[in-house]
Amino acid sequence: xxxxxATFGGDDWIDLSTGIAPWAWPVADVPLGWEQLPEPGAIxxxxxAAAEAFGVADPARVVAVPGSDLAMRLLALxxxxxxxxxxxxxxxxxxxxxxxxxxxxxxxxxxxASGSPAREHGGVADADLLVLASPANPDGHVxxxxxxxxxxxxxxxxxxxxxxxxxxxxxxxxxxxxxxxRSFGKFYGLPGxxxxxxxxxxxxxxxxxxxxxxxxxxxxxxxxxTAAYRDQHWHRAQQARITETxxxxxxxxxxxxxxxxxxxxxxxxxxxxxxxxxxxxxAHHAILTRPFADQPDRLRIGLPRGAAGLVRLATALxxxxx
Numbered sequence: 001x002x003x004x005x006a007t008f009g010g011d012d013w014i015d016l017s018t019g020i021a022p023w024a025w026p027v028a029d030v031p032l033g034w035e036q037l038p039e040p041g042a043i044x045x046x047x048x049a050a051a052e053a054f055g056v057a058d059p060a061r062v063v064a065v066p067g068s069d070l071a072m073r074l075l076a077l078x079x080x081x082x083x084x085x086x087x088x089x090x091x092x093x094x095x096x097x098x099x100x101x102x103x104x105x106x107x108x109x110x111x112x113a114s115g116s117p118a119r120e121h122g123g124v125a126d127a128d129l130l131v132l133a134s135p136a137n138p139d140g141h142v143x144x145x146x147x148x149x150x151x152x153x154x155x156x157x158x159x160x161x162x163x164x165x166x167x168x169x170x171x172x173x174x175x176x177x178x179x180x181x182r183s184f185g186k187f188y189g190l191p192g193x194x195x196x197x198x199x200x201x202x203x204x205x206x207x208x209x210x211x212x213x214x215x216x217x218x219x220x221x222x223x224x225x226t227a228a229y230r231d232q233h234w235h236r237a238q239q240a241r242i243t244e245t246x247x248x249x250x251x252x253x254x255x256x257x258x259x260x261x262x263x264x265x266x267x268x269x270x271x272x273x274x275x276x277x278x279x280x281x282x283a284h285h286a287i288l289t290r291p292f293a294d295q296p297d298r299l300r301i302g303l304p305r306g307a308a309g310l311v312r313l314a315t316a317l318x319x320x321x322x
Contacts, residue, residue, distance in 0.1 A: 001288060010286040014309055015302075017290040019137070019163065019267040022305035023241055024189035025228045033219035040214070046222045049229035050197050054182060055168035063205050064217050064225075068162050068181040068196030072097040072131075075179065075198065078207050079156055081129035089295060091137045091160060098131060106136070110147065133160040134169070138269050138292065138300045139262030145170050152178035162186055162196075163264045166239055174199040186266060187238065188228050195221045242266065245303045248310055253301070256317035267302045275299045278320055285316035 001015055033042075043064060051059040065071040076097045084101040086094045087109060095101060102123030109132065112124040124130065130151060134143040140163070148170060151157050158179045161169045165187035174180045180199040185191035195217055198208055209216070217225075228234070242265050253260055253270060258278075262269035267290075272278050278299055279291045290300035304310050 004283060004288050008283045008286070013286040013288055014304060014312065015288050016304060016313075017288045017300070017302065018191070019264070019290075019300065019302050020186050020191050021189040021238065021242060021266060022303055022309070023238060025224070025231065025234060025238075027190070027224050030223050030227050032223050036219060038215050038217070038219045038222050042219070042222045042226070043216070046217075046226045046229075047197075049226045050182070050184075053166075053229045053235075054171035054197075054199065056171050056174070056199060061174060061199055061201055061205055063198045063200070063208050063212070064222075065196050065198055065208075065212065066217050066221070067185075067194040068160065068183045068198075069093045070194075071181055071196050071198050072158070072160070074208060074211055075158060078204065078211060079129060079158075079179075081156065083123075083127045084129040084131065085123045085127040087130070087132035087136070089138065089292070090133055091162075094131045094133070094160065098129070101129075101131065102127070106132075106141065106143075109143070109151070112151070127155055129156045129158070131158045131160070133162065135161075135163045135264040136262075137163065137264075138267070138290070138295075138298065140264030140267070140269065141262065145173065149173060149178065163266060166235060171199045175201040176204045179204065184225055184228070190224065190228075193221050193224055194218075195225050242303065245306075245310070249301070249303060249313075252310055252314045252317065255314070256320065258317075261298075267300050269298060269300050271297055272299060273297055274321075281320045282313075282316050285312065285319075287313060287316055 047062045047064055048059040051062040056062055084098045085104045086101040087106055088103040104123050108124050148157055156177050159170055160181045162183035170180050182197040184195040185193055258270040260268050261271045275297050279289055282289055292298050304313055
């Protein structure tokens with residue numbers, strides 16, 4: 001955002017680049033506990049609340065971490081992988097955590113699991129670790145859970161479900177060969193809390209807890225996360241807001257002649273031969289979206305907050321040449 005302001009000017013920006021819900025869970029009435037270190041019982045309560053939200057029966061399998069991005073980097077230290085592979089295109093943090101990984105296409109993963117000819121597998125056939133996101137970033141593709149469970153019989157599979165809320169996803173099936181990451185900040189609109197979770201069975205969860213130490217997340221993150229996960233009324237309202245605004249965003253994008261080629265609840269991916277020009281047009285209206293250096297014909301657009309944001313986006317799109 002600082003770079004956008006420096007390049008394009010303006011102050012009243014709408015940030016649609018992150019895929020984070022534009023409505024934040026209200027924290028004003030939560031005692032944040034800055035005056036003391038987190039109590040062990042409070043961390044246990046947070047992980048129990050998260051486990052219930054994820055559909056995990058045993059809270060001991062749910063490990064609180066200071067953000068799912070850091071969790072990936074810690075898992076790279078805990079999981080002994082000689083031949084990792086990472087699905088691309090995808091979140092850059094996966095390759096940052098496993099910089100020596102072989103990049104593989106999504107089709108290679110599906111082909112390997114289904115037993116197609118070896119030449120179609122890329123580096124998956126030789127891998128002992130696979131890292132991917134589901135829903136994928138940036139196209140929102142959800143990989144068949146049965147396929148991932150099949151792959152986990154042959155190698156360790158780390159599934160980044162940062163955009164999977166509010167669905168349980170693969171969390172109930174996690175074990176030491178099928179490891180699931182969850183993000184708190186995206187669905188609850190509070191990325192600055194820096195809270196995420198690793199879901200795994202006892203051995204891996206224990207090693208990760210030993211690496212994190214006695215105070216893995218802050219007192220504020222514990223208080224906010226516990227209360228938010230228990231707030232089912234707000235959770236249902238957030239689901240409804242996301243669904244309704246996503247439908248309206250689709251209408252705005254299609255009315256502008258844009259081709260929606262991928263979607264997740266919190267963002268849409270559009271194909272456009274002049275994606276760079278589209279990005280700049282929106283930026284001149286102080287609307288920040290997500291371009292991709294390796295996919296210059298793609299642009300990811302998150303959910304605006306309310307009718308005013310949708311109208312502003314639609315007005316800016318009127319200036320884009322079709």
